[in-house]
Amino acid sequence: MVIAAYLYFFVTLFFLSMTYLEGEGRNASWTAARVAGLALCVTWPALILFVAVVVEMESRPPPTFQFYREG
Numbered sequence: 001m002v003i004a005a006y007l008y009f010f011v012t013l014f015f016l017s018m019t020y021l022e023g024e025g026r027n028a029s030w031t032a033a034r035v036a037g038l039a040l041c042v043t044w045p046a047l048i049l050f051v052a053v054v055v056e057m058e059s060r061p062p063p064t065f066q067f068y069r070e071g
Contacts, residue, residue, distance in 0.1 A: 008049045015041040 019037050028034055 004049055004052060008045050011045045012042055015045075 016038060019041050023034050023037075
């Protein structure tokens, strides 16, 4: 799971920097659309990581409870 977190970080950093540089290259002002684009660079990899965690958790067998009698 640590590898997935590192992968998430690098993917996010890459897309965040590319989106930022694209806006700077066009001398774009800081509009709501530009801020939303930067926020989505962080959000969509988190969604993929969330789905991966859920799939991993569902692939494990559910815990079983065993009751012990004393005596």
